[in-house]
Amino acid sequence: xxxxxxxxxxxxxxxLLRWGMTEIHAETTAxxxxxxxxxxxxxxxxSMLTVYDERRINFLTLQDTPVAIASETPVSVLVxxxxxxxxxxxxxxxxRGIEKALETGMCAVAVRNSAHFGAAGYYTRRIAxxxxxxxATTSCPRVQVVPTHGAExxxxxxxxxxxxxxxxxxxxxxxxxxxxxxxxxIRNRATEGLPIPDGWAVDAQGEFVTDAERAFTxxxxxxxxxxxxxxxxxxxxxxxxxxNILSTCLSGGSLVTSEGHARRIPGTQDLNHFFLxxxxxxxxxxxxxxxxxxxxxxDLRATRPIHPDHPVLVAGxxxxxxxxxxxxxxxxxxPGLVARLREVAARCGAPFLLx
Amino acid sequence: xxxxxxxxxxxxxxxLLRWGMTEIHAETTAxxxxxxxxxxxxxxxxSMLTVYDERRINFLTLQDTPVAIASETPVSVLVxxxxxxxxxxxxxxxxRGIEKALETGMCAVAVRNSAHFGAAGYYTRRIAxxxxxxxATTSCPRVQVVPTHGAExxxxxxxxxxxxxxxxxxxxxxxxxxxxxxxxxIRNRATEGLPIPDGWAVDAQGEFVTDAERAFTxxxxxxxxxxxxxxxxxxxxxxxxxxNILSTCLSGGSLVTSEGHARRIPGTQDLNHFFLxxxxxxxxxxxxxxxxxxxxxxDLRATRPIHPDHPVLVAGxxxxxxxxxxxxxxxxxxPGLVARLREVAARCGAPFLLx
Numbered sequence: 001x002x003x004x005x006x007x008x009x010x011x012x013x014x015x016l017l018r019w020g021m022t023e024i025h026a027e028t029t030a031x032x033x034x035x036x037x038x039x040x041x042x043x044x045x046x047s048m049l050t051v052y053d054e055r056r057i058n059f060l061t062l063q064d065t066p067v068a069i070a071s072e073t074p075v076s077v078l079v080x081x082x083x084x085x086x087x088x089x090x091x092x093x094x095x096r097g098i099e100k101a102l103e104t105g106m107c108a109v110a111v112r113n114s115a116h117f118g119a120a121g122y123y124t125r126r127i128a129x130x131x132x133x134x135x136a137t138t139s140c141p142r143v144q145v146v147p148t149h150g151a152e153x154x155x156x157x158x159x160x161x162x163x164x165x166x167x168x169x170x171x172x173x174x175x176x177x178x179x180x181x182x183x184x185x186i187r188n189r190a191t192e193g194l195p196i197p198d199g200w201a202v203d204a205q206g207e208f209v210t211d212a213e214r215a216f217t218x219x220x221x222x223x224x225x226x227x228x229x230x231x232x233x234x235x236x237x238x239x240x241x242x243x244n245i246l247s248t249c250l251s252g253g254s255l256v257t258s259e260g261h262a263r264r265i266p267g268t269q270d271l272n273h274f275f276l277x278x279x280x281x282x283x284x285x286x287x288x289x290x291x292x293x294x295x296x297x298x299d300l301r302a303t304r305p306i307h308p309d310h311p312v313l314v315a316g317x318x319x320x321x322x323x324x325x326x327x328x329x330x331x332x333x334x335p336g337l338v339a340r341l342r343e344v345a346a347r348c349g350a351p352f353l354l355x
Numbered sequence: 356x357x358x359x360x361x362x363x364x365x366x367x368x369x370x371l372l373r374w375g376m377t378e379i380h381a382e383t384t385a386x387x388x389x390x391x392x393x394x395x396x397x398x399x400x401x402s403m404l405t406v407y408d409e410r411r412i413n414f415l416t417l418q419d420t421p422v423a424i425a426s427e428t429p430v431s432v433l434v435x436x437x438x439x440x441x442x443x444x445x446x447x448x449x450x451r452g453i454e455k456a457l458e459t460g461m462c463a464v465a466v467r468n469s470a471h472f473g474a475a476g477y478y479t480r481r482i483a484x485x486x487x488x489x490x491a492t493t494s495c496p497r498v499q500v501v502p503t504h505g506a507e508x509x510x511x512x513x514x515x516x517x518x519x520x521x522x523x524x525x526x527x528x529x530x531x532x533x534x535x536x537x538x539x540x541i542r543n544r545a546t547e548g549l550p551i552p553d554g555w556a557v558d559a560q561g562e563f564v565t566d567a568e569r570a571f572t573x574x575x576x577x578x579x580x581x582x583x584x585x586x587x588x589x590x591x592x593x594x595x596x597x598x599n600i601l602s603t604c605l606s607g608g609s610l611v612t613s614e615g616h617a618r619r620i621p622g623t624q625d626l627n628h629f630f631l632x633x634x635x636x637x638x639x640x641x642x643x644x645x646x647x648x649x650x651x652x653x654d655l656r657a658t659r660p661i662h663p664d665h666p667v668l669v670a671g672x673x674x675x676x677x678x679x680x681x682x683x684x685x686x687x688x689x690p691g692l693v694a695r696l697r698e699v700a701a702r703c704g705a706p707f708l709l710x
Contacts, residue, residue: 076460110638112638133600133601133605146658147658148667150659151660151661162597172596172600178590181587197585199585204661225581226580226582231554231555231581231586234670235580237670238531242517245488245527245648245651249651250637250638252639252643255654282433282605283426283465283467284607289605292603292604295610296599296610299610303502303505303507303509304507305504306560314596
């Protein structure tokens with residue numbers, strides 16, 4: 001079935017309200033989650049309600065949380081998420097970070113005592129739309145990525161996002177798991193009973209695993225970007241460590257390698273996010289910067305493709321294309337997900353709108 | 356043959372002086388270049404003299420260059436390299452950036468009108484050794500990396516470096532080309548007549564090329580990290596674009612996609628570098644940050660390995676290991692390189708010390 005973006009957003013908000021989230025927090029969270037559905041990032045939209053419901057029931061995330069700025073300097077903001085989902089504290093931090101960066105030139109933002117914050121690209125796109133350069137990282141609860149030469153997982157899919165404003169073009173927005181494939185992609189293959197390509201997952205002997213169900217559940221681990229040592233998987237592994245240093249070590253939270261990571265403290269997953277906001281005119285006028293970003297984007301899109309049906313895109317393009325299509329045609333939700341969301345709604349007494 | 360670090364450094368300095376570099380610039384440049392040899396980064400040490408000599412003769416880099424701070428704010432420094440090699444302006448910018456970040460919390464540093472600056476990790480390690488978090492990027496002259504789905508190269512090996520200070524451990528220093536393999540690795544294989552693994556290079560049809568000579572010279576291009584679309588080469592490609600935005604678009608220089616990139620303006624390669632320096636105590640005490648970085652490093656090194664002879668390392672470890680070995684045993688220089696360096700020395704009338 002296909003539904004409109006506004007129905008998805010309303011459905012999310014109704015459920016969050018029944019869970020005990022305040023009106024304003026539910027509105028912000030539903031806005032960000034449904035934006036992921038609109039942009040084709042199905043792993044980070046309404047489908048996450050099923051995961052959040054489980055975490056809520058297991059008392060890993062709180063709903064009615066105090067979110068507040070814990071400390072600030074002219075170039076930094078620290079937000080405490082109060083043990084709830086990461087959307088509201090991240091938006092608070094990013095918006096304050098934009099204000100500060102516009103004044104001083106740069107601002108680092110950290111959010112501690114938080115949980116899942118959705119798609120990292122939402123925040124960096126927001127920064128770019130305000131005319132600034134953005135970076136975003138977060139720690140993640142699921143330990144499933146294996147370091148290069150390792151026989152056991154020690155890291156997560158630890159995403160990295162970077163954005164830059166353009167003038168003629170939509171902003172450049174890179175939003176990537178530092179693993180070869182995002183966990184959600186493997187989960188989707190498992191749901192469909194499809195295999196995964198060589199290189200996405202390995203077993204404890206370092207052999208590739210193509211059974212998606214196994215890779216997503218037991219006996220296999222995700223590879224860091226690069227997939228194997230000969231293809232420089234140490235780089236994806238290194239990027240994942242960088243993401244953990246920026247996310248967790250800077251502001252203090254559950255270290256991904258720690259015993260019981262993200263499940264240790266009742267009432268919080270103790271996850272952390274990091275953002276960097278930087279003016280684009282620190283070294284020359286903003287218009288010159290944006291004009292060069294435009295030229296770079298145009299030049300890359302003009303690359304002669306191997307196959308005419310696979311043009312060369314630029315980071316952010318797939319999301320813009322999905323947004324145009326889905327705004328017009330609606331957003332497809334698979335029957336399995338509809339059924340699970342019906343249960344989530346019933347469990348909290350929310351109206352079910354996906355009919 | 357094996358020679359000591361100090362002989363390599365002296366040899367580099369003697370040649371740079373004959374090329375017309377000032378005493379102080381030659382000393383700094385030789386220090387950084389020979390540090391690469393000491394740390395096992397053979398592609399960025401004394402071997403670069405052969406490349407620099409060619410660029411010097413072709414009037415692409417100047418030797419006796421004015422290097423100066425062009426502008427600054429409390430959170431930024433812009434250095435003009437005067438068309439010479441990038442070592443001296445980068446050191447000036449990074450050291451000023453460290454001073455500023457210690458004062459204000461963060462500093463962005465750009466170097467314009469520059470050329471090759473050596474190993475990016477030298478600068479981020481320096482930042483980490485001063486107790487701060489560092490990032491470094493640079494634009495590169497050689498257009499040889501193909502965007503995902505592209506049939507022609509549009510990018511370079513565009514490196515990314517990130518560092519963080521620890522307490523018990525050496526700093527975490529990630530220094531990586533955003534291509535699957537660095538150009539120097541393929542050059543070395545070509546020199547030895549060895550093939551390269553599937554995934555390092557492709558032809559215009561997107562088929563893997565294993566002939567190193569061809570991959571390094573004609574008809575084949577380097578792949579972005581990820582190697583192919585199914586293994587998320589769009590991520591390596593996206594990282595390369597990010598590196599160009601930070602390096603070139605921010606401070607203005609030769610855009611990697613521009614006609615005649617890095618050869619357009621007589622007397623300069625017009626390359627640019629970017630650095631970010633950030634205090635580690637913006638959100639909590641520096642000692643707590645460093646203790647968590649130490650724990651993370653220790654936990655990762657303790658990962659059960661697939662093979663006991665390939666332990667799990669952390670970014671920066673290979674360079675520390677090489678430094679310990681080479682400080683003790685000397686640095687091996689292959690006969691082919693010795694012969695070429697002899698020519699370089701003879702051409703400018705420098706004494707030849709590698710005998």
